[in-house]
Amino acid sequence: MILIVLRAQIRPDKRAEWLSGISEYKSNVNSEPGNISFDYHENLEKENEFVIVEVFRDGKAGEEHVNTDHAQKFFPFMSTVVSAKPEINFQNVDGDAWSEMAEVTPQ
Structure with missing residues (x-):
């Protein structure tokens, strides 16, 4: 399993454009098999x-x-709305990375 976390600072004047673009991108990515x-x-x-x-x-x-049409279009778009280079945390995890949280149990 691959886990990717990105942190991006968006230019205030591009916020509406970003929200529209990321919403469409989310829909496209979630449809990938x-x-x-x-x-x-x-x-x-x-x-x-x-x-x-x-x-x-x-x-x-x-x-x-990364090779989908929507990703290839999104990356250049993202470069027009960020105010700094985004940060990335990429993890290649063996098996299922989910486990129960020991500190919290429903009551």
Whole structure:
């Protein structure tokens, strides 16, 4: 399984454009057969900072994702709306990375 977390600072004047573009991109990525999930969230403490969390079945699915038409169009688009180079955390995880959280049990 591939886990990718991106952190991107969006230019304030490009916020509406970003929200429209990322929403469409999310829909496209979530329709890919090798995609497990794709979500984005805004940091409530840092205006216009967004985190994107992507999970793909395996390295092959991640490679296929990067080569899709929508990804090839999104990357250049993203470069027009960010105010700094995005940061990435890429993890190749063996098996299923999910496990129960020991500290919290429903009551």
